[in-house]
Amino acid sequence: MDWVNAIVQGTLLGGLYALFAAGLSLIFGVMRLVNIAHGDLIVLAAYLGLTTSVALGLHPLAALLVVIPAMAGIGYVLQRGVLNQTLGDDILPPLLVTFGLSVIIQNALLEGYTADPQKMDAGALETASFGFGGLTLGVLPVLTFAVAVAVIAGLQWMFYRTPLGRAFRATSDNQDIAQLMGLNKAHVFGLAMALSLAVVAVAGIFLGIRTSFDPSIGGGRLIFGFEAVIIGGLGNLWGTLVGGVILGVAQTVGAKIDPGWQLLAGHLVFLLILAVRPNGLFPRVDA
Amino acid sequence: MSRSRYHVTRTSRTAQVAAFLGAIALLILIAAPWWAGRAELRLIGELCLYLALASLWNLMAGYAGLVSVGQQAYVGFGGYLLFALTIFGGLNPVLAIAIAGGLGALVSVPVAALIFRLRGAYFAIGTWVIAEVFRLSFAQVSALGGGSGTSLPTGIVRSLADGRAAREALAYWLALGVTVLVVASVYLFLRSRKGLALTAIRDNELAAASLGIDIWKTKFLVYVVTSALTAMVGGLIFLQKLRISPDAAFSVNDWTAFVIFIVVIGGIGTIEGPIIGTLVFFALRETLADLGTIYLMVLGLVAIVVMLKAPRGIWGLIRSRFDLELFPLGYRVQQKQDKGA
Numbered sequence: 001m002d003w004v005n006a007i008v009q010g011t012l013l014g015g016l017y018a019l020f021a022a023g024l025s026l027i028f029g030v031m032r033l034v035n036i037a038h039g040d041l042i043v044l045a046a047y048l049g050l051t052t053s054v055a056l057g058l059h060p061l062a063a064l065l066v067v068i069p070a071m072a073g074i075g076y077v078l079q080r081g082v083l084n085q086t087l088g089d090d091i092l093p094p095l096l097v098t099f100g101l102s103v104i105i106q107n108a109l110l111e112g113y114t115a116d117p118q119k120m121d122a123g124a125l126e127t128a129s130f131g132f133g134g135l136t137l138g139v140l141p142v143l144t145f146a147v148a149v150a151v152i153a154g155l156q157w158m159f160y161r162t163p164l165g166r167a168f169r170a171t172s173d174n175q176d177i178a179q180l181m182g183l184n185k186a187h188v189f190g191l192a193m194a195l196s197l198a199v200v201a202v203a204g205i206f207l208g209i210r211t212s213f214d215p216s217i218g219g220g221r222l223i224f225g226f227e228a229v230i231i232g233g234l235g236n237l238w239g240t241l242v243g244g245v246i247l248g249v250a251q252t253v254g255a256k257i258d259p260g261w262q263l264l265a266g267h268l269v270f271l272l273i274l275a276v277r278p279n280g281l282f283p284r285v286d287a
Numbered sequence: 288m289s290r291s292r293y294h295v296t297r298t299s300r301t302a303q304v305a306a307f308l309g310a311i312a313l314l315i316l317i318a319a320p321w322w323a324g325r326a327e328l329r330l331i332g333e334l335c336l337y338l339a340l341a342s343l344w345n346l347m348a349g350y351a352g353l354v355s356v357g358q359q360a361y362v363g364f365g366g367y368l369l370f371a372l373t374i375f376g377g378l379n380p381v382l383a384i385a386i387a388g389g390l391g392a393l394v395s396v397p398v399a400a401l402i403f404r405l406r407g408a409y410f411a412i413g414t415w416v417i418a419e420v421f422r423l424s425f426a427q428v429s430a431l432g433g434g435s436g437t438s439l440p441t442g443i444v445r446s447l448a449d450g451r452a453a454r455e456a457l458a459y460w461l462a463l464g465v466t467v468l469v470v471a472s473v474y475l476f477l478r479s480r481k482g483l484a485l486t487a488i489r490d491n492e493l494a495a496a497s498l499g500i501d502i503w504k505t506k507f508l509v510y511v512v513t514s515a516l517t518a519m520v521g522g523l524i525f526l527q528k529l530r531i532s533p534d535a536a537f538s539v540n541d542w543t544a545f546v547i548f549i550v551v552i553g554g555i556g557t558i559e560g561p562i563i564g565t566l567v568f569f570a571l572r573e574t575l576a577d578l579g580t581i582y583l584m585v586l587g588l589v590a591i592v593v594m595l596k597a598p599r600g601i602w603g604l605i606r607s608r609f610d611l612e613l614f615p616l617g618y619r620v621q622q623k624q625d626k627g628a
Contacts, residue, residue, distance in 0.1 A: 034408030036356070085595055091407040095354055096551055096594050103544055103587035107580040219539060223419060226412045230405070264423040267416055271401060274413075278404040 005135055006256045007249050012137070014248030015145030016210065018241040019203035020225035021232075022151055023196035029235045030168045030192040031087060033094050037102040039222030041197060044105055045071050045204025046213050047113055050120055060120040060209050068201045075197030079190040087189070102218065109215035117212040126209065144206045148244070151199055152237050158195075159237075168192060227270040233280030242281065246273075293622055297615050305613040316463055320456035332459045332527060334569050335466040339520045340542065341549040341561035342466075343513045346473050348547075349556035350485050351509040352492070354407075357414030358543050360398075360421045361391050361514045363536030365521025367425050370531055373443045375430070380447055381461065384522035391518025392511050399510045403503065415539065422537035436532025444529060462523050469516055474558055474614050476512075481505065486616075489556065540583075548590045554600030558614040563601050 020042060027033050035041075045067055052063040082101075086093035128139040159165040170178040171188045179185050207213060207221070227247050232239030247266050254265020273281065319331055340358065347353040365387045372383035402413040426434045448454045476482045484505050487495040496502055521542075525531050535541070545568065553564020568586075575582040597604055605611060 034412065036408075036411070082591070082595070092348065092354060092555070093594050093598065095408050095411055096547060097591050099356065099544070099547060100587040100591040100594070103540070104584050104591075107583040107587070111580045111584075219415070220419075223412065223416055226409070227416065230409065234409075260423075260427055264420065264427075267420045267423070270416065271420070274401055274404060 001134065002256070003253070006252045008135055008137070009141065010249030010252035011245050012141035012145045012248070013252060014228075014241070014245030015141070015148035016203070016206055016244070017224045017228045017247050018148040018244030019144070019151060019199065019206060020221050021228035021240045021244055022148075022155060022237065023199040023203070024222075024225045025229050025235070025237060025240045026155060026199070027192055027196045028229070030172050031189050033083065033087065034098070035196075036095060036098040036222065037105060037218075038098075038200070038225060039220065040102045040105040040109075040218030041071070041074075041200050042204045042207060042221045043109065043213055043215060043218045045197075045201045046120070046208035047109055047118070048201075049205045049208055050118055053120060060122050060205055061125075064202065064205055067205060068198050071197040071201035071204075072194040075193040075195075075200075076190040078197075079193035080186060083193065084186050084189055106215050106218060113215065115214055115216070117214045118208075119212040120205070120208040122209040140210060144210070147202060147206065148241065151202060152241050155195075155199075156237050164191065224266070227266065230280055231270060231273050233283035235284035236280070236282045239280060239282035239284075246281075293620055295618050295620055297618050299612065299615060301611055302613060302615045309613075313467065317460070319463075320452075320459060325455065328455060328459050329527070330569070330573075332462040334565060335462045336520055336524050336527075337546070337549065337568070338561060338565040339466040339469040340517065340546045341553070341565055342469050342473050342558070343517050343520070344543075344546045345550045345555060345557075345561050346476075347509060347513050349550065349560075350477070350489050351506045352489060353506055353510060354411045355414040356411045356539065356543050356547070357416070357418035358517055358546065359537045359539055359541070360414070360418035361395070361517035362521035362524060362542040363418070363425065363533070364391055364394065364421055365518030365523075366525035366531050366536045367431060368518070369522040369525055370431060370437065370439060371428075374437075374440065380443060380526055384461075384519055384526065387522045388515045388519035392515035395511050395514030398514075399507055403507065403510075418537055418539070422533045425536070426533040432532070434533060436530065436535070438530045439526075458523070458527050462527070465516075465519055465523055469520070470558070470562075472512075472516070474616075477558070477616055481508070482616075485509065545586075548586050550600075551590050552593050552600055554602030554606075556599070557602050557606070558616075559606075560600050560602040567601065 020039075024035065024038050027035060048067045048070060049060055049063045052058060052066045053060045056063070056066075058066075078101075082097065083094065086097045122140070125140055125143075129136050130139065131137075157165075159168060167178070167183050167188050168191075170181065171183060171185050175185050178188070203221075224244075224247060228243035229240055230243070231246050232241070232243030246269065250269035251262050251266040255262035257265070316331065319328055323331065340362070344355070344358055347355055365384070368387035368390055369380060369383050372378045372386060373380050376383070378386070398417055402410060402417060405413040425431065431437050444454065448457045477486065484495065484500045487498065487500060488502055488505060492502060521536075525536065528535075549564035549568045550561050551564070552567055553562065554560030571586065572582070575585065578585075593600055599607070
């Protein structure tokens with residue numbers, strides 16, 4: 001039963017990793033941009049949530065109403081102001097600019113909030129649990145997983161059922177022709193980054209309720225998100241969820257064998273899948 | 288106008304002058320233990336090692352198109368192997384560092400086979416995962432202090448040379464030596480046939496492939512050689528520090544972020560760029576280090592601005608204005624000076 005428990009808890013943890021990954025997957029899909037600052041933006045969202053909930057006396061989940069629009073705004077301005085200038089055939093500029101951004105965000109947070117670990121106070125939600133078939137499940141992990149599924153379903157629906165999704169797909173397929181059809185690609189990319197950081201906001205808040213955080217942990221969150229994307233297969237949102245779950249299960253099972261093995265087990269499973277299925281488990285079929 | 292009035296040459300007057308001045312600078316640097324104080328000697332040694340790391344990263348990113356954010360994997364690997372081989376193997380530290388280089392090459396082969404499956408930016412994050420795997424693995428070795436690290440035993444430090452001054456001078460010369468080795472190898476490699484292939488790949492991968500260049504193999508060779516040399520530099524870094532811990536050995540900020548900023552600010556894809564970048568980096572650090580986190584934010588900002596406004600860096604700006612090449616790689620056609628005319 002211990003092992004079943006580890007697997008179930010790992011699956012729920014995977015929901016959080018899928019939230020880390022969904023924003024990353026989205027912008028890669030639309031503009032082939034890999035945002036090295038993604039993890040630091042998650043941490044930034046957590047700090048914004050902390051400040052909002054403390055300053056306004058709100059529950060952290062209610063702080064989402066402030067943090068989501070704020071992060072989306074940051075995303076749009078960042079994309080139009082800086083990142084759009086880096087896009088092109090050369091992969092170096094976007095990589096190095098987002099890398100510089102990552103260092104700036106990390107040190108700005110260090111300057112503003114110090115290196116002390118912080119945590120959001122979500123009251124009874126943090127410890128609430130319920131029994132399910134002999135297992136005890138935390139309400140928060142289940143809620144996180146449900147939100148991850150909802151976010152991915154929402155993104156999927158947006159991509160294939162709305163005019164905005166059509167604009168994303170068109171620009172992804174061919175930027176120049178999309179431009180000829182009357183889409184402003186600078187604006188479309190701005191919206192994609194805004195959406196990505198809206199998801200980052202959700203990820204940051206759930207991260208901050210679940211564990212303590214400090215300015216230095218961004219790189220680790222980027223890596224988890226990245227591993228979930230690659231395991232699931234590039235450009236496949238449901239695959240990303242599966243990737244997150246596989247990573248979460250690998251970590252909890254690894255931790256069960258030896259507590260020092262938690263992170264290592266996750267990385268090793270990622271490398272194993274990379275060795276066996278270089279395109280991930282569910283690669284998008286490209287024409 | 289006969290053809291004999293023109294000749295093709297690789298060198299130029301500037302390059303000859305630069306080589307001459309470089310040789311003098313090198314002699315002065317070799318003599319540093321006699322004229323510099325302890326603190327300065329340490330600083331120059333550190334500067335040399337950063338220059339070596341920057342030249343290696345530049346070879347990978349600027350020429351082979353392999354943008355890695357995980358070079359700390361090999362810095363830490365080299366550092367830990369220095370400690371392991373001297374503490375458990377009883378080897379001389381200098382020999383241990385050389386062996387660490389060989390083992391760095393060995394371990395980079397399966398790593399390359401795995402992460403070369405990732406393209407472009409995903410390759411970059413893949414290298415970071417590898418560095419994390421290395422960090423977590425070395426943190427598991429309790430004989431090397433586990434997560435909290437360990438110091439180099441005094442017996443081993445003493446075996447290096449008699450007296451503190453002699454030891455520090457030796458550590459400095461090793462740092463200087465490996466840096467000269469790295470810069471010279473990068474230069475000679477780029478002048479060789481393989482280097483020409485690499486430059487062709489940098490300029491246009493598709494065209495290079497159609498000329499029969501094996502792209503995968505060339506990049507693989509660069510990755511393995513870079514890993515070996517990075518591991519040796521790592522060994523030397525921790526020979527200077529005398530203490531190692533997983534977080535210090537595999538720090539992404541110290542061994543990759545700074546190195547990337549050095550190369551970008553100095554000028555990526557040139558041999559001169561990392562040298563200028565290292566000097567600028569240390570000048571900034573010595574003047575602004577008191578500002579702590581603000582200094583790092585400034586550094587990040589400068590790198591972003593350089594990348595957006597002057598993607599070829601400081602050296603790129605200088606070269607486009609004055610047509611200089613201190614390390615001549617290309618050939619140029621020159622008109623012979625007629626005495627009478």
